[in-house]
Amino acid sequence: xxxxxxxxxxxxxxEIAHASLQKPLLFGEFQIHKFLRCLAxxxxxxxxxxxxxxxELAAAGFxxxxxxxxxxxxxxxxxxxxxPRLNPYKLSPKIYETMSxxxxxVDSCGLERPxxxxxxxxxxxxxxCAYCIDMHTKDARALGETEQRLYLLNAWRESPMYSxxxxxxxxxxxxxxxxxxxxxxxxxxxxxxxxxKPDELANLTLAIATINSWNRLAISFRAVPGSxxxxxxxxxxxx
Numbered sequence: 030x031x032x033x034x035x036x037x038x039x040x041x042x043x044e045i046a047h048a049s050l051q052k053p054l055l056f057g058e059f060q061i062h063k064f065l066r067c068l069a070x071x072x073x074x075x076x077x078x079x080x081x082x083x084x085e086l087a088a089a090g091f092x093x094x095x096x097x098x099x100x101x102x103x104x105x106x107x108x109x110x111x112x113p114r115l116n117p118y119k120l121s122p123k124i125y126e127t128m129s130x131x132x133x134x135v136d137s138c139g140l141e142r143p144x145x146x147x148x149x150x151x152x153x154x155x156x157x158c159a160y161c162i163d164m165h166t167k168d169a170r171a172l173g174e175t176e177q178r179l180y181l182l183n184a185w186r187e188s189p190m191y192s193x194x195x196x197x198x199x200x201x202x203x204x205x206x207x208x209x210x211x212x213x214x215x216x217x218x219x220x221x222x223x224x225x226k227p228d229e230l231a232n233l234t235l236a237i238a239t240i241n242s243w244n245r246l247a248i249s250f251r252a253v254p255g256s257x258x259x260x261x262x263x264x265x266x267x268x
Contacts, residue, residue, distance in 0.1 A: 080204045080211045114250045128242065135239050138232040143172050143264065144198055147182065147191075148233070149240040151199050152206045154183050158244040163254035165240075171259040197224040198233060205237045 118125035136145065146169035153161035166179060181188040185199050201221040204213045211217075221230055246252075 080200060080207065080214060080217055111253050112251060113253055117246060117250055124246075128239075128246075131235075131239050132243075135232070135236045138236070140229060140232055140236065142261075143169065143174060144195060145236055146172060146174065147178075147195060148198055148202045148236055150179075151182055151185075151202050152237055152240045153244055155203060155206050156241065156244040156248065158247050159254040160247040160252035160257075161240065161244055164257045164259075167257060167259040168261050171261040171263065173263045194224045197221045201230075201233065202237050205234060206241055 136142065146165050150162065150165040150169060153165060169179060170176075178188075178190050181190060182199075185191050185196065191199070197220045200217050204211045204217045221233070225233060
């Protein structure tokens with residue numbers, strides 16, 4: 030019975046979170062009433078939540094436990110402070126040297142640089158890394174990315190503005206970033222494998238792992254966004 034209730038509770042939160050992405054919900058009695066109705070009518074799940082829903086929940090501010098359960102939107106105390114805690118790169122220069130070498134490989138691995146910037150930005154959106162969102166928005170724009178595609182990135186599934194290769198990369202990015210919850214499903218892998226050669230997919234996965242590492246360093250030590258200036262040059266359109 031306890032497991033049955035937990036599953037219904039899990040999917041009740043899912044319903045509210047998904048609905049809130051479509052239109053704002055009122056707090057208080059209406060939301061509680063809607064939540065109870067959800068618990069009563071939603072069937073017990075047989076499969077884990079999809080990569081798409083987990084990414085939407087993350088974008089909406091919902092947090093997960095280490096077991097992948099949806100915990101709600103409450104943030105840890107102190108999470109809203111924008112004061113830096115410490116600078117890990119000054120205290121341990123080898124960290125920056127190592128991460129920079131890894132990033133240099135990723136950026137020169139042969140994958141399209143605009144695609145890489147979309148991947149970095151999407152992972153940073155999911156993780157809620159303000160510093161990296163600021164950085165990679167600026168880098169993507171400097172390379173010639175359009176404002177509309179930047180604005181629509183966290184709703185890329187509903188937009189026709191991304192290529193099939195980009196869509197496969199973005200879904201792979203979401204699955205790998207949310208690996209504890211998604212376990213990177215076979216269908217997502219198959220979509221990515223149709224668009225990327227094996228070595229490309231390996232490099233794409235390393236790119237995702239790298240931006241997730243940057244995100245965790247920036248979030249943990251409260252890197253303050255806003256000061257970054259891109260030195261990238263606009264890419265020339267191919268004839």
